[in-house]
Amino acid sequence: MNDMSPVRDYRRLIEPTRVHSALYYDPQVFQEELSRIWYRGWVYVGHVSEVPNRNDYVTKSIGPTPVLMVHDRRGDISLLLNKCPHRGNQLCAYSQGNRTSFTCPYHSWTFANSGELIGYAYADGYQGADKSQFALGRVPRIGIYRGFVFGSFAEDGPSLDDYLGGAKASIDQLLDNSPEGELELTAGFLQHRTKANWKFMLENETDGYHPAFVHGSIFQVAESGIGNLYSPASTALTRDFGNGHTEFDLRPEWRRSAKPLQWFGTDAERLPGYAAAMTAAYGAERARQIMIDGSPHTMIFPNLFIAEIQLFVLQPVAVDETIQHVTALQFKGAPELNRRLRQQTMGSVGPAGFLLADDTEMYERNHRGALIRDPEWVTLIRGLHREGRDADGFRIGHATDEVPQRGIWRHYLDLMTS
Amino acid sequence: MNAQIDAAAVAAREGLHRLVEQFLFKEARLQDTHAYDEWEALWTDDGIYWVPANGHDTDPERTMSFIYDNRSRIGIRIDQLKTGRRHTQTPRSELARVLSNIEIVSQSGDEIEVRANAVVFEDNLRGETVWATRNEYRLRLVDGALKMARKKVGLVNNHKPIFTLSFLV
Numbered sequence: 040m041n042d043m044s045p046v047r048d049y050r051r052l053i054e055p056t057r058v059h060s061a062l063y064y065d066p067q068v069f070q071e072e073l074s075r076i077w078y079r080g081w082v083y084v085g086h087v088s089e090v091p092n093r094n095d096y097v098t099k100s101i102g103p104t105p106v107l108m109v110h111d112r113r114g115d116i117s118l119l120l121n122k123c124p125h126r127g128n129q130l131c132a133y134s135q136g137n138r139t140s141f142t143c144p145y146h147s148w149t150f151a152n153s154g155e156l157i158g159y160a161y162a163d164g165y166q167g168a169d170k171s172q173f174a175l176g177r178v179p180r181i182g183i184y185r186g187f188v189f190g191s192f193a194e195d196g197p198s199l200d201d202y203l204g205g206a207k208a209s210i211d212q213l214l215d216n217s218p219e220g221e222l223e224l225t226a227g228f229l230q231h232r233t234k235a236n237w238k239f240m241l242e243n244e245t246d247g248y249h250p251a252f253v254h255g256s257i258f259q260v261a262e263s264g265i266g267n268l269y270s271p272a273s274t275a276l277t278r279d280f281g282n283g284h285t286e287f288d289l290r291p292e293w294r295r296s297a298k299p300l301q302w303f304g305t306d307a308e309r310l311p312g313y314a315a316a317m318t319a320a321y322g323a324e325r326a327r328q329i330m331i332d333g334s335p336h337t338m339i340f341p342n343l344f345i346a347e348i349q350l351f352v353l354q355p356v357a358v359d360e361t362i363q364h365v366t367a368l369q370f371k372g373a374p375e376l377n378r379r380l381r382q383q384t385m386g387s388v389g390p391a392g393f394l395l396a397d398d399t400e401m402y403e404r405n406h407r408g409a410l411i412r413d414p415e416w417v418t419l420i421r422g423l424h425r426e427g428r429d430a431d432g433f434r435i436g437h438a439t440d441e442v443p444q445r446g447i448w449r450h451y452l453d454l455m456t457s
Numbered sequence: 458m459n460a461q462i463d464a465a466a467v468a469a470r471e472g473l474h475r476l477v478e479q480f481l482f483k484e485a486r487l488q489d490t491h492a493y494d495e496w497e498a499l500w501t502d503d504g505i506y507w508v509p510a511n512g513h514d515t516d517p518e519r520t521m522s523f524i525y526d527n528r529s530r531i532g533i534r535i536d537q538l539k540t541g542r543r544h545t546q547t548p549r550s551e552l553a554r555v556l557s558n559i560e561i562v563s564q565s566g567d568e569i570e571v572r573a574n575a576v577v578f579e580d581n582l583r584g585e586t587v588w589a590t591r592n593e594y595r596l597r598l599v600d601g602a603l604k605m606a607r608k609k610v611g612l613v614n615n616h617k618p619i620f621t622l623s624f625l626v
Contacts, residue, residue, distance in 0.1 A: 134616070227520045227521045231619070260533055389521070403582070
């Protein structure tokens with residue numbers, strides 16, 4: 040297909056251990072990413088707990104495109120495009136609400152919350168017109184895995200199940216932390232505007248090399264042992280699940296000391312209600328193992344980052360601008376834990392967060408650096424000599440190695456050339 | 458009505474207004490100049506520093522805020538800034554803020570509820586940013602001097618994506 044032939048020769052920009060800076064700053068590359076990644080493959084949109092009641096809706100996005108995620112009148116999840124099919128007016132101006140229909144304020148066309156046109160204003164002017172031709176645009180494919188709603192603009196393609204592949208284990212591990220096996224994202228999102236290309240965030244989420252340096256200030260002040268997890272002595276692993284999904288696996292560290300809830304900087308005695316609910320739900324032995332293993336640190340390509348205690352959604356809006364949406368993870372049936380999750384999330388992330396303000400400073404410096412002419416390439420060789428495979432055949436490396444970043448670019452190259 | 462008593466009341470009110478205004482101007486200057494220890498010393502032991510997100514009447518115990526610091530976390534925030542490795546403030550933001558519309562809305566015992574608007578101009582490595590806020594303060598008279606027991610900073614655009622906010626707002 041002529042319109043899908045790439046403008047850039049990506050094989051010349053992406054090598055196994057280095058990538059060209061143009062991939063971060065070239066507006067043409069960004070346009071091609073929209074058509075080949077964001078408007079084709081599976082992209083995380085939202086969570087079913089954000090629209091718990093029938094007729095609830097919330098404004099989400101796929102890349103720069105706003106999407107209404109609706110728990111529609113039939114009880115299904117619909118992903119509708121926020122545009123009146125009459126003259127293209129923005130349909131809904133609110134970020135969330137509950138309504139059975141949407142009326143365009145321009146000429147009062149009204150749509151069911153499942154997308155169909157219900158009626159025109161002054162219908163006499165539409166004699167013979169077929170209403171079914173004027174439904175709202177929609178994301179044609181929806182996939183839901185354990186409450187996580189993904190959308191794909193491609194009519195055909197791999198199933199969500201196949202796409203998530205090994206990363207499904209991270210979602211399962213996450214939900215194990217709820218006594219009821221479910222999430223409730225109810226705390227609302229902070230939106231952090233970032234003057235940098237989205238891939239700097241994608242690559243950094245499972246980068247175990249930076250925390251000791253970027254976050255040294257808060258580790259020192261909070262007298263936190265977290266820094267040790269990212270040191271040369273760490274037994275944590277970096278992992279490439281394939282399909283661009285990557286993980287920073289802390290379980291080897293937690294299992295070494297084998298203390299329930301150490302992953303959350305506390306212990307079972309200080310959260311007795313939670314520990315009891317977990318034991319009742321899973322049995323003593325399994326509950327203990329879940330509370331030792333903790334919550335995952337996994338980046339699901341291209342935009343969902345499960346960050347142990349938070350959930351991030353990356354939204355690229357321009358080649359040099361990305362919005363990081365972030366909220367506290369909230370586990371159903373775990374009020375004690377949830378309160379601390381909110382407190383810790385507010386402290387660490389968002390525009391004023393002890394951690395993310397410094398990460399974001401790096402992203403913006405990354406982007407300014409990319410624009411400097413020489414050297415044109417960034418290097419991803421760290422730990423190449425000690426890359427291995429786990430029992431499932433996934434590539435793994437030391438906590439501080441660039442296994443995830445090499446994996447992300449391998450997948451990216453596939454997408455941009457297929 | 459006794460004219461003399463009215464005059465005394467007016468004078469007292471004007472005196473209190475001047476006291477409050479001078480306190481807030483000082484707070485603004487300490488923030489603009491990154492005088493971290495002096496700013497921290499303005500707080501009472503039970504101080505709450507709150508910058509809500511997604512509205513101005515949210516419940517910070519239930520929903521996400523940009524900042525919701527108790528006194529201990531205010532201390533951590535200041536200590537992190539003082540390490541010299543708080544990268545987003547290395548180099549520091551250059552700041553100038555204008556504080557206006559200072560209004561004493563109520564007074565009860567030792568506590569005074571105050572509102573004011575602020576416009577903050579920030580220059581940093583990324584560029585120039587203008588922040589506009591509607592502030593609410595609870596000031597408390599402690600040993601004859603004002604202290605800050607609560608500060609709520611309502612960014613007018615707090616429902617939108619905002620840039621890194623790492624200076625003291």
